[in-house]
Amino acid sequence: MRTDPNDVARVLLIDLENCPNQIHQLQKNLEQFSQVVICYAQSGAKIPLDWLMPLSATVNANKLKIFRMANGGKNAADFGICFFAGALMQQLQRETHFVIISNDTDLDYVVNLLKSQGRSAERLGTKKEEKPVIVTATASLSPIKTYCMHLVTYSKNRPAKKDTLLNSIKNKFKDSPETAAEVFKSLTTQSAVILSENKVSYNDKKIKELASLA
Numbered sequence: 001m002r003t004d005p006n007d008v009a010r011v012l013l014i015d016l017e018n019c020p021n022q023i024h025q026l027q028k029n030l031e032q033f034s035q036v037v038i039c040y041a042q043s044g045a046k047i048p049l050d051w052l053m054p055l056s057a058t059v060n061a062n063k064l065k066i067f068r069m070a071n072g073g074k075n076a077a078d079f080g081i082c083f084f085a086g087a088l089m090q091q092l093q094r095e096t097h098f099v100i101i102s103n104d105t106d107l108d109y110v111v112n113l114l115k116s117q118g119r120s121a122e123r124l125g126t127k128k129e130e131k132p133v134i135v136t137a138t139a140s141l142s143p144i145k146t147y148c149m150h151l152v153t154y155s156k157n158r159p160a161k162k163d164t165l166l167n168s169i170k171n172k173f174k175d176s177p178e179t180a181a182e183v184f185k186s187l188t189t190q191s192a193v194i195l196s197e198n199k200v201s202y203n204d205k206k207i208k209e210l211a212s213l214a
Contacts, residue, residue, distance in 0.1 A: 009034040009092045013085060015102035016040035017077040019126045022101055027051065030058055033099070035088070039080030041069045078107060085110050089119060099124060143179045144186045147172055148211035151192075151202065162198045 012033040014022050017040045022029075029036050036058075058064040067084070069076040085098060098114055098121040100107050107123050114121035141149075147169060151158060159165035166184060173180040187193040192206040 009096040011088055011092070011096060011098050012036045013081045013098065013100045014038045015077050015081060015100070015104060015107065017042070018102045018104050021126065027054070030064060034063070036064050037081070037084045037088075038064075038066045039069065039077040039084070040067075041071070041076035075104075075106070078102075078104060081107060082110050085114060085121075089114060089117060094118065095120070097121070101126065143173060143183050144210055147183050147187070148192065148207050151207050152211050155204070158200075158202060160200060162195055162200055165193065165200050 010033045012029055012035070014029075014036065016022060016038050022038075026036070026038075055064060059066070065084070067080050069080050081100060081102070085100070088096070088098070096119065098111075098119060100111060100121070100123045102123060103125045105123075111121045111123050150172060159168050166180075169183050170177065170180045173183065188195060190206060190210065192203050192210055194201045194203065
């Protein structure tokens, strides 16, 4: 699997076991890379019949190598990629760039080994990274419980007037005005908060009861 020493080679190694959809990119990859190596153990990937002749030509020209691992154990295709990466590193010129397509981060070891030998290499995954969802401690709590817990925590600094209480609730649920209105209504209907004109008084027993609801 040698290339013209005057050409800078770009080698693509595909973990078909891990990225089966890459078979659909094969013709495009053969145009962009000087050599393509596909390793798999068990794969149901299929190619159109009209690809057979062009692909046969690339196989005969040593531009495409499709290798099925004899044993279909876990990470079998990974070992094939490791083997061919090492073999090609010895055969091809030092400027060769290696690209491994796999979602398996273990193949980063191969990339790092190639780099340690002064080679250019990278791994490309096909899965989109999912951003972790950060769940706050109060995210699963009911709004009324959340605000009553707030009143318990700040028992010495509670709003003394209706207007300031409303503003406090709205600020607590600023992303949901409807929720703020429901919380205020619940506080008054359940007598956790007693209104006298614009003044506010608090029923600590009821507030603690609502704050401890499951």
